[in-house]
Amino acid sequence: MTSPVFSGLYRPSLALLTDLYQLTMAYGYWKRGLHEREAVFHLYFRRAPFEGGYAVAAGLALAIDYLENLRFAAEDIAYLAGLTGSQGARLFPDDFLAYLGKLKFTCDVDAVAEGTVVFGNEPLVRVQGPLLQAQLVETALLTIINFQTLIATKAARIRDAAGPHDTVLEFGLRRAQGPDGGLGASRAAYLGGADATSNVLAGRLYGIPVRGTHAHSWVQAFGDESQAFAAYADAFPDDSVFLVDTYDTLDGVRHAIAVALDMRQRGHELGGIRLDSGDLAYLSQEARKLLDTAGLENVRIVASNDLEETLIASLKQQGARIDTWGVGTQLVTAYDQPALGGVYKLAALRTANSQGWDFTLKLSEQQAKTSIPGILQVRRYLGDQGQPRADMIYNIAAPTPLPAAPTILDPADATRRRPVRPSAPFRDLLSPVLRQGQLVQPLPTLAESRVFARQEVNSLDASIRRFLNPHVYPVGLEQGLHEFRTQLMLAKRPVRLA
């Protein structure tokens, strides 16, 4: 497969993009003959980022590209052969490395589509297959999905603040967490709701529209705004946006207007002006008046300067006349919460006789952090308008079938339960993506996932989308699963005498 997901940055092999312990466990499983025992892992986060009410799932296409191309190249094997432990002995023997050298990813993967709105504790990805393989991919899946989901969610919030009609441009590459952080952020920002990026490599790799204006240095290089604007218009007569705040912003607007009227004489129209400092509400209103008075109603006003969703919402509320929001640092670094705490937990293991399943969990002092055993699916119940009402996590391999009218229990407080109407419409969020390592059907394009993400966010109630103290969307465990998990917790919890 030639999809250029990680471009030339890391190709040809990402097999070593992992934590060492995945490889030491792989060897240990192989040595014990446990490597092919069938296992089920789930990837999920516990809390939506940014104190928000939801997240936008993202990164699946990158994760699938990684899985489909997972191979240990000869150079990878040679590197692993040279690794030694604290006593100087080799970590990995040749017969194990020969096994790794032939390894291909043959697991089944089920996942929520990119762009789906998701909530804490819901599996976004389920991996089922040989224990060694399903474990090995943990770190790469997490680094891909955590960051993509984080930035797509930030972009969705920024899009919500800007509203459906304004343009959002992602300008973050210079402040991103390195080259791959920048590339990945541009992809996720577009998926989550940005209209275009200034990042040209992201444009080329992912087909994102590329857009931009010019820098202050352009004006400084000419020393004179009118000359600088005229020169830019000469180079790009139909694609000019002038940055007006190098010296005095409103003087800059006047200079832009003079050049724009000159352009009009030649049959061209100025695209916009950009404000990058000062009071953006006041300056955009004044600039709008000056432009409109000059007959330049269609010249757009772009704003940039450390923008993020609450600032954009505030500027809107102040009556700012901004049509296009250039957002960099805050978006691509997820400045207010720079990591999503997604985890990858083992939830089921075939019994030694291969007949049944051992459902397994990781206990935690905090009950909410105890993992959920089973082979899990998420059922989203919908209202009359198709709007999400409540999500139920259930075990598709439970010994007893799902009741026709199940009850959903809040895992943090089992006294909070909601029965489901037997006729309530629903959809199951996880769908088959890989079967034995092979793609079941082509994944949606990035542009398709972007449209889907917007539909998804728009389907949520405003109370869940708001930035300040959003409502908690109901996510719970199906009653049978809750009871089973509680039993398992009691069985595993050591009894300590008081």
Ligand SMILES: Nc1ncnc2c1ncn2[C@@H]1O[C@H](COP(=O)(O)OP(=O)(O)OP(=O)(O)O)[C@@H](O)[C@H]1O
């Ligand atoms: N009307 C406004 N209400 C709230 N915040 C605003 C408003 N106008 C601008 N801001 C924000 O205030 C912050 C500071 O902007 P300001 O232009 O004062 O300083 P600056 O970034 O140092 O500018 P400069 O580029 O001139 O150094 C920026 O994040 C900007 O987006």
Ligand SMILES: O=P(O)(O)OC[C@H]1O[C@H](OP(=O)(O)OP(=O)(O)O)[C@H](O)[C@@H]1O
């Ligand atoms: O503010 P951000 O959301 O990151 O958007 C990108 C910023 O990058 C550019 O300038 P840069 O920050 O390099 O210099 P400046 O602050 O002096 O304008 C641009 O003018 C924006 O201000």
Ligand SMILES: O=C(O)c1cccnc1
């Ligand atoms: O094109 C722009 O205006 C731009 C690009 C990157 C960063 N800031 C602004």
Ligand SMILES: [Mg+2]
């Ligand atoms: Mg800046």
